[in-house]
Amino acid sequence: MQGLMQHGALTLDKIIDHAAQWHGGREVVTRSVEGPIVRTTYAEIHNRAKRVSNLLLSLGIRPGDRVGTLAWNTARHIETWYGIMGVGAVCHTLNPRLFPEQIAWIADHGGDKLIFTDLTFLPIIAGIIPRLPNVEHVVVFTDRDHMPADFRLAGDAPHFKGLLCYEDLVAEQSADCVWGGFDEGTAAGLCYTSGTTGDPKGVMYSHRSNFLHTFITMQPDVMGLSQRDVILPVVPMFHANAWGVAFSAPATGAKIVMPGARMDGAAIHELLETEGVTFSAAVPTVWQMLLQHLESTGGTISTLKKVVIGGAACPESIIRAFHEKYGVEVVHAWGMTETSPVGTLSTMTDALEKLPYDQQMPYRLKQGRPPMGVELKLTDDDGNALPHDGKAFGHLKIRGPIIAAEYFRGAGGKILDADGFFDTGDVATIDEMGFMQITDRAKDVVKSGGEWISTIEIENIAVGHPKAALAAVIGVPHPKWDERPILLVKLKEGETATKEEFLDFLQGKIAKWWMPDDVVFVDEIPLGATGKIDKKVIRQRMKDYVLPTIAAAAAGTATLAAADGAGAPVLYAPDPVETPEDVAEAVEPVHEPEVLAAQAEAETVSAEALAASLPDPEPTPVAHIAEAAEPEDVFPHEPLVEAEAKPLEPTPETAFDAPPVFVAEEAPLAMPIQPSKGRKAKAAKTETSGKGGWASPILIGAVVIALVPAALIVVGALGARFGLLDKAIAYDLMTRDLAPLVAWLSLGTGALGVVVAMIGGVQRHWKRALLALAITIGTLAVLFLATGVGGR
Numbered sequence: 001m002q003g004l005m006q007h008g009a010l011t012l013d014k015i016i017d018h019a020a021q022w023h024g025g026r027e028v029v030t031r032s033v034e035g036p037i038v039r040t041t042y043a044e045i046h047n048r049a050k051r052v053s054n055l056l057l058s059l060g061i062r063p064g065d066r067v068g069t070l071a072w073n074t075a076r077h078i079e080t081w082y083g084i085m086g087v088g089a090v091c092h093t094l095n096p097r098l099f100p101e102q103i104a105w106i107a108d109h110g111g112d113k114l115i116f117t118d119l120t121f122l123p124i125i126a127g128i129i130p131r132l133p134n135v136e137h138v139v140v141f142t143d144r145d146h147m148p149a150d151f152r153l154a155g156d157a158p159h160f161k162g163l164l165c166y167e168d169l170v171a172e173q174s175a176d177c178v179w180g181g182f183d184e185g186t187a188a189g190l191c192y193t194s195g196t197t198g199d200p201k202g203v204m205y206s207h208r209s210n211f212l213h214t215f216i217t218m219q220p221d222v223m224g225l226s227q228r229d230v231i232l233p234v235v236p237m238f239h240a241n242a243w244g245v246a247f248s249a250p251a252t253g254a255k256i257v258m259p260g261a262r263m264d265g266a267a268i269h270e271l272l273e274t275e276g277v278t279f280s281a282a283v284p285t286v287w288q289m290l291l292q293h294l295e296s297t298g299g300t301i302s303t304l305k306k307v308v309i310g311g312a313a314c315p316e317s318i319i320r321a322f323h324e325k326y327g328v329e330v331v332h333a334w335g336m337t338e339t340s341p342v343g344t345l346s347t348m349t350d351a352l353e354k355l356p357y358d359q360q361m362p363y364r365l366k367q368g369r370p371p372m373g374v375e376l377k378l379t380d381d382d383g384n385a386l387p388h389d390g391k392a393f394g395h396l397k398i399r400g401p402i403i404a405a406e407y408f409r410g411a412g413g414k415i416l417d418a419d420g421f422f423d424t425g426d427v428a429t430i431d432e433m434g435f436m437q438i439t440d441r442a443k444d445v446v447k448s449g450g451e452w453i454s455t456i457e458i459e460n461i462a463v464g465h466p467k468a469a470l471a472a473v474i475g476v477p478h479p480k481w482d483e484r485p486i487l488l489v490k491l492k493e494g495e496t497a498t499k500e501e502f503l504d505f506l507q508g509k510i511a512k513w514w515m516p517d518d519v520v521f522v523d524e525i526p527l528g529a530t531g532k533i534d535k536k537v538i539r540q541r542m543k544d545y546v547l548p549t550i551a552a553a554a555a556g557t558a559t560l561a562a563a564d565g566a567g568a569p570v571l572y573a574p575d576p577v578e579t580p581e582d583v584a585e586a587v588e589p590v591h592e593p594e595v596l597a598a599q600a601e602a603e604t605v606s607a608e609a610l611a612a613s614l615p616d617p618e619p620t621p622v623a624h625i626a627e628a629a630e631p632e633d634v635f636p637h638e639p640l641v642e643a644e645a646k647p648l649e650p651t652p653e654t655a656f657d658a659p660p661v662f663v664a665e666e667a668p669l670a671m672p673i674q675p676s677k678g679r680k681a682k683a684a685k686t687e688t689s690g691k692g693g694w695a696s697p698i699l700i701g702a703v704v705i706a707l708v709p710a711a712l713i714v715v716g717a718l719g720a721r722f723g724l725l726d727k728a729i730a731y732d733l734m735t736r737d738l739a740p741l742v743a744w745l746s747l748g749t750g751a752l753g754v755v756v757a758m759i760g761g762v763q764r765h766w767k768r769a770l771l772a773l774a775i776t777i778g779t780l781a782v783l784f785l786a787t788g789v790g791g792r
């Protein structure tokens, strides 16, 4: 049976209709690309959006056609969105921060027929139009006075009919246009992932998915938007729909402030203060710039209440600075282009809200809990569900009506699992309270000795160092552990620092085996097209980087200090476990004992290769430097074999204090290492066939001869006693005649054994030589005693 309610397709035109009718006078403020602050209203935006629709229809755009926008956050951009979507065309947001070739590729792949752009991006347009045969027109968001007098394309484009002036066209069109009337599943927007982890892929939003996303974001525990808010979306409309704000602000009737082309600290601060902004949203790097600006100018924040920070992990330093210095609440959020984008938010629960702020911090740092409408699951590589214990790392998967079901034009093939969940490509944990924490992108995670190290966690702490402007961690190749993390730091303007300052800063805040193997100071940490640290570029730049220890080993100097150019390499000195908390931390994490097991396994496989590749052993840095002069000592055989008796025990001390990933490379002597089966066999072979191996059979013969008299006496005596042997044979021949004779002979072979042992290697053979001698002497002594007392 069907419900008897009106259906009312969830199409986006209804949002701006609502805003115009019920919040028509509410302001929309823009820092225009031309310069001045421009003010308009939702009613005006609605009116002009209708004109844009007519303009599109006049230019031949039909339902389903893709219309590109290469533009900043402005009122014109908002009205164009609604104008495009209202007639069933698809708004394709192009990201100007990509390289022109990428933009051209994306616009072409998207099948764009027309592009709206800002003056700022005309150089990009000039470059890409020759590669976009379907684009006949480009509409420039400006008035007649600002239209460029001279615009030339970078190549031939006979299909291109020229630039059009937005304000002229809008003025010419009628505001009478019918919107909607199509199915709510109709495509509304197209946005390509920025390709951080591969080729860009198109995510095609529907009217329904964006409508539902709008409802979701407005909830108090999500963005908590209200008509009384003044919203500044710094996050660009080309970055996952400005996280939905261009829909949710008009839906609530909130005033909206659009930053245009300027997102520097000074410009954002000015808008916050002059427009009375209460809510904002952006990636962490934007807030970092604002906070640095406030710090250097002594500026204050007077109206801002809440900022949603996402797109990349939000460091504690930002959350604290906002809270402690400016009284602003930070809500850390996670999402992606494929999730519309809001997936989770670290809004405090009732129970957490009652805790002191410092105790809330671990939860505020996590990416948080999903709102109603978003389902999450955590699985291992085989798709098995992992526990929500805050420790088990796994693949984060997501499902719901605001999540992509497939990419445009089928890129990437099937993207949902059997249960309809999309694999986000993120690695995460979920704790008992339901707070999800991203530990890495699956492709960025550092895999050290078979275990995962979260680069995000290390970065977040490192960037909290007072001298750090930006920090990034990447994995670099390591012959033993596959990869080890290194920390790249961009210092704040005018600062200087040493590696040790940063390593000391990390001490005690991360597991010791997560400690970066090196700190590299850089002038620039590249940011991707969505303002996130671009690890693909960093990895490319660091492709020739070699860890100092490995370089030193290769150069034969094998001193970390020399290779590092640093002073005492404190980072390699294992610290004692100091507190019970340390011990608890050491035992608690699920992966620590597993790491030990994994390391032992890794050792078993690669011990021989290591012997050749590793630098000098060094139990401590001081010993390391002292011993470095004697390269012959590198990885001697004996400790490898001895180590068999001391298998790795995941005791709290070893688990925490001597994590193999961390210590073993520098102190292989201190590390019990399991020899491989092949190695054991080889060792045994060396024992018998190596230098002096001929002495062993002679000595074994000497021992056997030494035992013969005793055997003759025992056999003779027992044979006579039990009547098994004739007395003449048993006693006269065996015991009295032969035994002493053989005993004297064995004294000779025993003495010969000593000589043989000395030639064949006293260290290896002394035991057998002495044994033969001792038995012979003992036998002779017994014989003398027996003869002396005259007994039989």
Ligand code: ADP
Pocket: 192, 193, 194, 195, 196, 197, 240, 309, 310, 311, 312, 313, 314, 332, 333, 334, 335, 336, 337, 338, 367, 424, 425, 426, 438, 440, 441, 456, 530
């Ligand atoms: P792209 O995939 O093109 O980089 P997205 O904006 O879709 O662009 O990026 C989504 C990814 O950004 C997520 O999968 C996740 O790895 C990362 N991300 C988003 N928000 C956060 C966050 N709060 N903390 C850590 N990573 C985040």
